[in-house]
Amino acid sequence: MKKRLFLIITVFLLVALGVTTTPAPSLAQGPLNAPGALCVRVDRQQLYTVSTTQLPDAQLIILDLSGSMTDSAGTGGSRISLALDVLGQFIQEPPDGTLVGLRTYSGYSGSCTDTRLQAPIAPLNRSQLQSIVNNIPYPDGSTPIAYTLQTIPGDFQGMSGPKEVLLITDGGESCGGDPVDVARQLASRDPNLTIHVIGFDINDAEAEQNLREIPRVANGTYIPAETTGDLLQALSVAIRVPFYAYNSGGVLEGEGLVNRTTLPVMPGSYQVQVPALSVQVQNVLVEANRGTTIQVTSSGAIQVIQNDSACISDFCPDVPLPRLVIGQRGRVTYGDPRPVRVRSETGLDGAILTQLALGEEFNVLDGPICADGYLWWLVQNSQAYGWSAEGVFGNYYLEPWQ
Numbered sequence: 001m002k003k004r005l006f007l008i009i010t011v012f013l014l015v016a017l018g019v020t021t022t023p024a025p026s027l028a029q030g031p032l033n034a035p036g037a038l039c040v041r042v043d044r045q046q047l048y049t050v051s052t053t054q055l056p057d058a059q060l061i062i063l064d065l066s067g068s069m070t071d072s073a074g075t076g077g078s079r080i081s082l083a084l085d086v087l088g089q090f091i092q093e094p095p096d097g098t099l100v101g102l103r104t105y106s107g108y109s110g111s112c113t114d115t116r117l118q119a120p121i122a123p124l125n126r127s128q129l130q131s132i133v134n135n136i137p138y139p140d141g142s143t144p145i146a147y148t149l150q151t152i153p154g155d156f157q158g159m160s161g162p163k164e165v166l167l168i169t170d171g172g173e174s175c176g177g178d179p180v181d182v183a184r185q186l187a188s189r190d191p192n193l194t195i196h197v198i199g200f201d202i203n204d205a206e207a208e209q210n211l212r213e214i215p216r217v218a219n220g221t222y223i224p225a226e227t228t229g230d231l232l233q234a235l236s237v238a239i240r241v242p243f244y245a246y247n248s249g250g251v252l253e254g255e256g257l258v259n260r261t262t263l264p265v266m267p268g269s270y271q272v273q274v275p276a277l278s279v280q281v282q283n284v285l286v287e288a289n290r291g292t293t294i295q296v297t298s299s300g301a302i303q304v305i306q307n308d309s310a311c312i313s314d315f316c317p318d319v320p321l322p323r324l325v326i327g328q329r330g331r332v333t334y335g336d337p338r339p340v341r342v343r344s345e346t347g348l349d350g351a352i353l354t355q356l357a358l359g360e361e362f363n364v365l366d367g368p369i370c371a372d373g374y375l376w377w378l379v380q381n382s383q384a385y386g387w388s389a390e391g392v393f394g395n396y397y398l399e400p401w402q
Contacts, residue, residue: 035264036286037370039311040243040274042258043298044236048093050276056194057161058099058121059238061087062148064169064200066106069139071170073201075227079170080139083200086231087133091126093236098124101155102132105148106141112175114141115148121155145169145214146177152186152193164238165195167214168231172207180210184217196220198234205333205399221260243294245284246271262291262311289346289370309368313375324364324377324398331361331401340398342379342386346371354384361401 047054069080087102094100101121106114119132145167156163173179183195195218202208202224212222223234241258248269256263258274267288272281279296284304286292291311295303305311309324324330332340339357343350346369356362360381367377367387374389377398388398 034288034371035266036288037291037311038245038254038256038263038265038270038272038284038286039261039291039293039308040256040258040272040296041293042241042274042277042296044093044233045298046277046296046300047236047239047241047258048095050239050241054240054276055094055098056164056238056240058101058156058159059164059166060101060103060121060152060155061235062103062105062165062167063087063136064106064143064167064171065104065137065139065141066143066169066171066174067140068143068170075201079201080136082228083168083231084133084136086228086235088130089232090235091124091129091133094124096124099159100124100129102129103148103151103155104136105144106139111141112144112177113147115144115151117151117155121159143169143171143174144177145173145175145179146182147175149179149182149186149195152195153190156193161192162240163190163193165193165220166198166235166238167195168198168200169211170200170202171204172210180213180217183214187218191219194219196223196234196237198223198225198231198237200225200231241274241276243272243274243279246273258296309375312368312370324367324400326364326366328364329361329401330364330377330379330398332356332358333399340388342381342384342388344386346376346387346389348372350387353386354381356381356388 063083065080069083070078073079073082075082099121101117102119103115103117118136119129152165186193186195195215197211197214197220199208199211199222202211208224214220215222221237223237225231225234237259242255243258244255245253245263245265247253253265253270254263265286267286270284270286272284272294273279274296277296279302281294281302281304284292284294285306291308293305293308293311295305297303339355341352342354342356344353362379362381365378365380365385368375376387376389379385379388
């Protein structure tokens with residue numbers, strides 16, 4: 001409420017100072033009868049306390065060994081060294097008997113058909129798998145994601161229950177294949193197959209956008225990971241823990257899986273339950289066009305995060321994950337020479353107030369808000385302020401800028 005009041009005062013001051021000669025943009029959140037988004041995020045240490053019946057019958061980790069994995073990660077150390085450290089920790093966490101396999105791709109310069117099943121899917125043998133991880137070849141070469149995905153049916157041969165693939169990569173396809181099409185075909189042939197993609201330290205917005213399409217067509221989740229902690233948490237996505245949302249009258253409005261489902265619900269107050277973790281949260285407010293996340297920490301503490309950009313971005317999947325932060329600056333980046341349109345309200349029907357050119361900077365006043373399938377931010381430059389969305393008119397992105 002305080003943030004909203006501050007925003008309204010700021011807008012009136014901007015108008016009074018003559019920052020813009022155009023009509024003031026609407027502060028509405030979009031159509032009030034539109035749904036909002038509800039997410040439940042649970043720390044992996046809590047997830048591994050649940051019954052092993054929540055685990056898939058088998059899971060396969062696919063690790064990118066392309067040359068770029070030797071690059072330094074933003075948090076220090078090479079991407080491959082950090083990824084292997086995380087795999088070593090991950091091996092210690094699943095319950096005994098968990099079926100786990102490891103496949104890698106590339107490793108040879110110029111090869112677009114180099115993929116290897118380093119560890120066939122089998123009951124977890126921690127020492128054996130750790131030895132394999134310790135002897136992973138030095139990364140080199142290309143990124144044949146599509147070719148590698150085609151090998152998945154053979155890796156799961158003879159297995160009929162739920163099967164989960166966790167693809168860890170730092171970039172997109174580089175061998176001319178179409179991994180989205182391959183993933184779509186695999187999912188249509190085997191409804192028990194789920195493909196998740198973990199984007200590790202990705203700094204190419206176009207590649208990230210393409211990677212997000214793979215799990216979208218294969219029943220999975222795209223998870224960005226910047227740190228080793230992010231990566232370790234992401235590897236727990238294969239654990240299937242359901243949550244349920246009940247309205248104020250006690251009627252079940254929807255259900256999903258923690259760390260995976262973005263649940264659309266109409267605005268209102270909800271009771272959210274995660275029976276496997278004995279979690280029950282009352283009076284969870286969901287607003288139209290905005291995301292609300294229930295976060296369960298490693299200690300079991302529960303936090304309710306209003307206006308969560310990560311949750312609402314899953315609800316509006318046509319753009320990359322939002323990186324802008326209210327109160328900070330951003331700029332227009334990547335690619336398309338056409339200007340970014342700034343509108344009087346969220347949605348494509350809003351009047352055009354001004355335009356932002358490629359490279360132009362702006363202040364971030366509010367957002368993100370979901371409207372017409374896109375995420376909208378209230379932005380201000382030297383001429384005007386209004387709502388703008390990524391990817392609506394051309395291939396551009398809005399990024400943080402200090």
